[in-house]
Amino acid sequence: MLEVLLGNLDLFLFLLFVVLGYSCGTIAEKRHYKSIIKREKELIKLMLVNVEGRFADGAVNESFLVSGSMVVSNDYFKRLLAILRNFFGGRVKAYESLIDRARREAILRMKEEAKSKGAHMIVNLRLETSTIGRSANKKNSVGSIEALAYGTAVVMNRS
Amino acid sequence: MIMTNVGSVPGKKIVEHFGIVQGSTVRAKHFGRDMMAGLKNLVGGELKGYTELLQESRQEAMDRMSEQARLMGANAVVNIRFATSSVAQGAAELFAYGTAVRVE
Amino acid sequence: MKFTPKHIDENVNVSKTHPLAELAWLVGGMLLLALVFYLVLGVTADLAVAKIPIKAEVWLGEYFVDSFEANEDEALRRRLQTLLDNLPAGSSLHKYNFTVQLVKNEEVNALALPGGHIVVFSGLVEQADSENELAMVLAHELGHFAHRDHLKRLGRGLGLTVAAMLVFGEDSAISRLVSNLFLVTESSYSRQQESDADHFGLELLVNSYGHAGGATDFFARVGKKAGSRSPYWLASHPHPDDRIEELQSLISENGYRVEMITPLGDDLLGEAEPEQEPETAVDK
Numbered sequence: 001m002l003e004v005l006l007g008n009l010d011l012f013l014f015l016l017f018v019v020l021g022y023s024c025g026t027i028a029e030k031r032h033y034k035s036i037i038k039r040e041k042e043l044i045k046l047m048l049v050n051v052e053g054r055f056a057d058g059a060v061n062e063s064f065l066v067s068g069s070m071v072v073s074n075d076y077f078k079r080l081l082a083i084l085r086n087f088f089g090g091r092v093k094a095y096e097s098l099i100d101r102a103r104r105e106a107i108l109r110m111k112e113e114a115k116s117k118g119a120h121m122i123v124n125l126r127l128e129t130s131t132i133g134r135s136a137n138k139k140n141s142v143g144s145i146e147a148l149a150y151g152t153a154v155v156m157n158r159s
Numbered sequence: 160m161i162m163t164n165v166g167s168v169p170g171k172k173i174v175e176h177f178g179i180v181q182g183s184t185v186r187a188k189h190f191g192r193d194m195m196a197g198l199k200n201l202v203g204g205e206l207k208g209y210t211e212l213l214q215e216s217r218q219e220a221m222d223r224m225s226e227q228a229r230l231m232g233a234n235a236v237v238n239i240r241f242a243t244s245s246v247a248q249g250a251a252e253l254f255a256y257g258t259a260v261r262v263e
Numbered sequence: 264m265k266f267t268p269k270h271i272d273e274n275v276n277v278s279k280t281h282p283l284a285e286l287a288w289l290v291g292g293m294l295l296l297a298l299v300f301y302l303v304l305g306v307t308a309d310l311a312v313a314k315i316p317i318k319a320e321v322w323l324g325e326y327f328v329d330s331f332e333a334n335e336d337e338a339l340r341r342r343l344q345t346l347l348d349n350l351p352a353g354s355s356l357h358k359y360n361f362t363v364q365l366v367k368n369e370e371v372n373a374l375a376l377p378g379g380h381i382v383v384f385s386g387l388v389e390q391a392d393s394e395n396e397l398a399m400v401l402a403h404e405l406g407h408f409a410h411r412d413h414l415k416r417l418g419r420g421l422g423l424t425v426a427a428m429l430v431f432g433e434d435s436a437i438s439r440l441v442s443n444l445f446l447v448t449e450s451s452y453s454r455q456q457e458s459d460a461d462h463f464g465l466e467l468l469v470n471s472y473g474h475a476g477g478a479t480d481f482f483a484r485v486g487k488k489a490g491s492r493s494p495y496w497l498a499s500h501p502h503p504d505d506r507i508e509e510l511q512s513l514i515s516e517n518g519y520r521v522e523m524i525t526p527l528g529d530d531l532l533g534e535a536e537p538e539q540e541p542e543t544a545v546d547k
Contacts (some may be wrong), residue, residue: 022282037272044268048178049258051166051238074247081282082187084289086249089189093278093285095246096185099254100276103181121266125179127256129244145246176266183276223275231269 021076047121068109102147119153182223233259395477406463
């Protein structure tokens with residue numbers, strides 16, 4: 001048994017990583033989504049649009065730039081799925097949730113910043129996505145995605 | 160669903176804002192297309208397969224975005240922005256976002 | 264501006280497919296593709312191999328001997344020459360420039376490498392009891408050369424590995440998986456190939472010694488200890504008992520005589536016996 005294990009160490013390590021990546025990745029993702037949904041509900045009252053917005057004279061007390069970002073890494077299992085999917089073409093479903101999480105988290109962080117500064121709304125939201133490192137799914141480099149959200153937070157004069 | 164990339168729907172009045180809606184999809188090209196593109200790279204010119212694929216994916220991102228807007232009860236999405244990024248080698252993300260509104 | 268906050272529970276941006284289901288589909292598709300490719304490659308390799316001139320094969324073989332650090336073994340060489348001398352004049356094997364090497368290794372095995380290189384592991388020589396038994400093994404390997412089996416297996420395994428490397432890149436996990444998987448399983452011959460080589464070996468043995476004594480000894484020994492350690496030899500070959508049966512039916516069919524076997528020559532007895540001819544010493 002040990003002999004077989006040592007003989008195919010590569011293969012066993014590979015399988016171990018896949019299983020590890022899948023179990024840990026799934027748990028982390030579930031937990032993250034739970035917290036995202038919870039915080040989204042808390043912050044839902046804060047108005048967020050990507051239009052410029054028109055304000056009457058004297059309605060705005062203060063306005064400033066707010067931003068939030070998150071870098072998320074793919075796990076071994078997702079990478080395997082993506083590599084296989086790369087061959088057949090089509091939707092890379094493994095990465096969809098990854099980007100979705102990163103983007104929603106970035107928006108939440110931006111909203112949290114705005115709220116802590118007492119803003120009533122965020123206008124002109126912009127979203128950016130970028131890969132960190134040239135080779136995002138090469139074997140020996142870290143594959144990661146950054147999502148960035150930024151916008152103008154507005155504090156209204158409400159007396 | 161009315162879609163515009165200005166802050167309003169020209170000629171109509173926005174009565175209600177619902178917030179940000181977004182749609183995204185990650186797509187990869189299949190091996191055959193990759194190879195053809197590699198060959199095409201030698202002589203230049205349009206990569207028809209890729210144009211088609213990206214167009215298709217962008218449409219899907221739009222569809223997902225308008226589906227979100229529909230779920231919110233909106234009848235228009237304004238100020239739509241597109242973004243394309245390569246999230247991984249050989250895979251591209253097509254992303255669309257805008258503000259869901261209800262117009263008269 | 265009126266703002267109505269809405270929270271959507273449904274997530275339209277993430278596909279509903281379960282990741283494990285997707286993995287199953289992808290791996291299934293991949294295996295199917297590999298299977299089709301493998302079958303096509305197998306047929307082409309089999310067809311092409313017969314056309315490769317022996318000269319080209321000898322040139323190819325130069326690359327393989329480098330991986331075995333051993334020199335030509337004189338004692339084994341003489342035995343091989345005896346067998347070669349007894350080949351029919353028209354045999355294609357005469358075009359080869361055979362070399363036979365003894366490699367220090369516990370495995371009870373012998374290999375046929377492209378270009379007419381035969382490698383015998385010292386474990387086999389230590390266990391062999393008679394000249395006839397050893398001759399049968401050598402003749403069996405010659406049988407593989409005569410049918411060009413060694414090229415066929417290389418053709419498939421190499422083709423598949425190269426294809427995987429082209430598709431996934433040289434150092435990706437998948438390429439390594441494929442090369443591990445296929446270069447290992449492909450290092451064995453099919454049952455049919457083994458049994459053809461046995462036929463060839465038996466005929467050559469009878470031609471050289473005038474009788475079929477010792478033809479089945481080797482398989483009998485391997486069969487007896489089959490339970491203990493799973494040796495390489497067993498994994499890649501048909502069950503020894505089946506081969507003995509087949510050989511015996513061949514012997515009786517052709518009316519070959521089975522006579523006394525010749526004990527193993529002193530020059531191959533290794534360390535156990537004092538060396539009588541220093542220039543033919545083994546394992547030193």
